[in-house]
Amino acid sequence: SEAKMLRLYGEKLGIAFQLRDDLLDYSDTQLFGKTTGQDIKSGTFTLPVIMLLENGVPDSVRTLIEKRNKSESEVHWLVNYVKGTGVLRYIEALIKEISYEAVYALQEFPICPEKEALVRLAEELAERQV
Numbered sequence: 001s002e003a004k005m006l007r008l009y010g011e012k013l014g015i016a017f018q019l020r021d022d023l024l025d026y027s028d029t030q031l032f033g034k035t036t037g038q039d040i041k042s043g044t045f046t047l048p049v050i051m052l053l054e055n056g057v058p059d060s061v062r063t064l065i066e067k068r069n070k071s072e073s074e075v076h077w078l079v080n081y082v083k084g085t086g087v088l089r090y091i092e093a094l095i096k097e098i099s100y101e102a103v104y105a106l107q108e109f110p111i112c113p114e115k116e117a118l119v120r121l122a123e124e125l126a127e128r129q130v
Helices: 002-024 038-042 047-055 059-066 072-085 087-105 113-127
Strands: none
Touching: 002 047, 002 087, 002 113, 038 072, 047 059, 047 072, 047 087, 059 072, 072 087, 087 113
C-alpha cells in the first residue's frame, strides 16, 4: 500500500538523516549551528565513535573518548583521530545506500510532484558533502 511505502521511505530517510547529522561533528565548517567536535565534547556517542570503540582502539584513546570535560585540544585531537580511521567514509557510503533504499521504497508509488520531491530530498541527502 502507499502508506507502507511512505512509512518505509520515512524510516530509511530518518536513519540517513541521523547519520548525516553524526558526520556534521567532523565537518571543518560550522553548519546548522553545530560546531566541530560538539558531540565528542559533550560525550555523545554517535555512530563513528561507537564503531571505533566496537572495533577496538588503544586504551589511551578509549580513556580520552570517555573522559568528561575534554579540553579544546583533546576534542580537536579526537576529531582528527576519527577522521584518520576511515570510519567516516564508511558512514558516508552507508548514508548513500540507505538514502537510495528510501528512493527504492517509493518505486511503486504513483508518479506525482510529491513523489518527485521526496525522491529529490533523498538523493540530495545521499550526495551532500560536509
